[in-house]
Amino acid sequence: MEVRPGRPHPLIDTPDGVVVSGAPPGGTITIEAHLELGGQAWQCSGEYVADRDGEVDTAADASQGGSYHGVDPYGLFWGADVHGLYDWDVLHPLRVTLQVRCDDLLAETSYARAVLGDGVAEHQVVEADVRGRLFLP
Numbered sequence: 001m002e003v004r005p006g007r008p009h010p011l012i013d014t015p016d017g018v019v020v021s022g023a024p025p026g027g028t029i030t031i032e033a034h035l036e037l038g039g040q041a042w043q044c045s046g047e048y049v050a051d052r053d054g055e056v057d058t059a060a061d062a063s064q065g066g067s068y069h070g071v072d073p074y075g076l077f078w079g080a081d082v083h084g085l086y087d088w089d090v091l092h093p094l095r096v097t098l099q100v101r102c103d104d105l106l107a108e109t110s111y112a113r114a115v116l117g118d119g120v121a122e123h124q125v126v127e128a129d130v131r132g133r134l135f136l137p
Contacts, residue, residue: 001020001021001022001023001100001102001105001106001107002020002021002022002107003018003019003020003031003098003100003107003108003109004018004019004109005017005018005019005096005111005113006018006019006057006058006059006073009114010111010113010114011113011114011115011116011117012093012094012113012114012115014113015059015073015074016059016073017057017058017059017060017073017074017076018031018033018056018057018058018076018098019055019056019057019058020048020050020055020056020057020100020107021053021054021055022054022107023050023054023055023056023100023102023105024050024054024102024103024105025050025051025052025053025054026049026050026052027049027050027054027102027103028047028048028049028050028102029047029048029049029050029056029100029101029102030045030046030047030048030066030100030101030102031045031046031047031048031056031058031066031076031098031099031100032044032045032098032099032100032101033045033076033077033096033097033098034096034097034098034099035077035094035095035096035097036094036095037092037093037094037095038087038090038092039084039087040082040083040084042080042081042082043080044066044067044068044075044076044077044078044079044080045066045067045076045079046058046063046065046066046067046068046075046076046079047063047064047065047066048061048062048063048064049061049064050102058071058072058073058075058076059071059073063075066079067079067080076098077094077096091115091116091122092115093112093113093114093115094112094113094115095110095112096110096111096112096113097109097110098110116135117137119137120135120136120137121135121136121137122134122135123135123136
């Protein structure tokens with residue numbers, strides 16, 4: 001069994017979900033996401049049924065249990081209570097560790113979801129009545 005992000009090098013806000021392959025067709029799949037962003041850590045989970053090819057795509061397949069229900073590519077990322085606030089002045093990536101279980105099978109992967117895409121730069125805006133950050137390619 002294998003687990004991976006829905007696309008290579010995902011950004012924090014791309015709706016690509018998580019893909020599991022090599023599971024038993026019709027098997028109950030539990031995906032646990034352990035997340036860390038800006039000093040905050042939390043975890044979420046979803047329960048799915050593998051299709052006839054032994055695959056689950058959280059962007060297209062409904063969670064039947066866990067931290068959220070239904071189809072949502074972000075469900076494994078928002079489906080838990082996070083205590084405290086994230087400091088958006090710090091643009092660190094979201095650190096993701098996924099653990100997938102189905103019967104006696106186990107798969108795991110870790111990756112980062114970047115806040116800024118390649119070639120995007122932050123520019124401070126300080127004008128008479130305007131303060132902010134502008135992100136440009």
